[in-house]
Amino acid sequence: MIDLNALKFSHRKKEILFDNLCFNLKSGSITGLLGKNGAGKTTLLKLIAGMIFPKDGKVEVMGYTPRKREPNFLKQLYYLPEEFYLPNTSVKFYVKANAVFYPNFDHELMDLQMQKFEIPVDNRLDKMSYGQKKKFLIAFALATKSKLIILDEPTNGLDIPSKSIFRRMLAGALSEDQLVLISTHQVKDVENLIDRIMILDHGEMIMNREILDISEKYQFTTVRDTKSIEPLYEESGPIGSRVILPGNGNSSPVDIELLFNATTSGIKLT
Structure with missing residues (x-):
């Protein structure tokens, strides 16, 4: 196309x-x-x-x-x-x-x-x-x-x-x-x-992927404490931290805003 x-x-x-x-x-x-x-x-x-x-x-x-x-x-x-x-x-x-x-x-x-x-x-x-x-x-x-x-x-x-x-x-x-x-x-x-x-x-296309592929490889969630985990990316929020974690084998709804912020900040999500 x-x-x-x-x-x-x-x-x-x-x-x-x-x-x-x-x-x-x-x-x-x-x-x-x-x-x-x-x-x-x-x-x-x-x-x-x-x-x-x-x-x-x-x-x-x-x-x-x-x-x-x-x-x-x-x-x-x-x-x-x-x-x-x-x-x-x-x-x-x-x-x-x-x-x-x-x-x-x-x-x-x-x-x-x-x-x-x-x-x-x-x-x-x-x-x-x-x-x-x-x-x-x-x-x-x-x-x-x-x-x-x-x-x-x-x-x-x-x-x-x-x-x-x-x-x-x-x-x-x-x-x-x-x-x-x-x-x-x-x-x-x-x-x-x-x-x-x-x-x-x-000027560079830093991501071109299907949402389904992203949802299977990463987990998007909010946690109160990140001490016990190693997020790929995190942002502080009023009720905890919004994080991107490696996938756990299940599909996860994709937080596109979080994904965008992570990708444009230099985080490489392979």
Whole structure:
């Protein structure tokens, strides 16, 4: 699905952001892309979508070179940026005008998701709040049934009930030939949704693993005293220490925030 090899990229007159970046992603997953501010998450998404171009190296997505922006590539890709613009038109007209670019667009699914988000189909986009616009675009993105759906900070602007609807909606709307790539700072919003995690740090992909693999190899828990154990990583909390321990043979729910903090602090989890 996505294959990057020896990718190099830098913004004009700035230091190199990516140097020899390599990774591979297959379809059939919801992948979370995490990283600190300035790590290059949005830049990487734009490179994958063909919105900006690498200085060197290989970027191949669904068998296409994104920078060529071929129609057969674009009709299988939907990219929802964090910052977006919507025209002064109605929901119905927007869907009618844009759905035709996606051959697998599911109008019934779009209507269902609009109902779940409680957005009337006769609303005008320019009269909506930021949160309503974001919900509309999320519904549209999933209705395209694109093979690759890229969501940059999708839960920004959503209230708590809408975030819950978003998680259920995304989990139930995908097929095995699709890949959803989510970049977010809101780790808790996707913690029980993603099945693969990628962590970008200083231009390097320091983690690209399935959540199931992590849950089987490590134990995430809270303990009152760490004197009798040797945690791989620990953080002090109000009721004890949050720790990562070697796995005990059973699957453990993954604390993605703790995992992120450990990995970006230099802890090597093999």
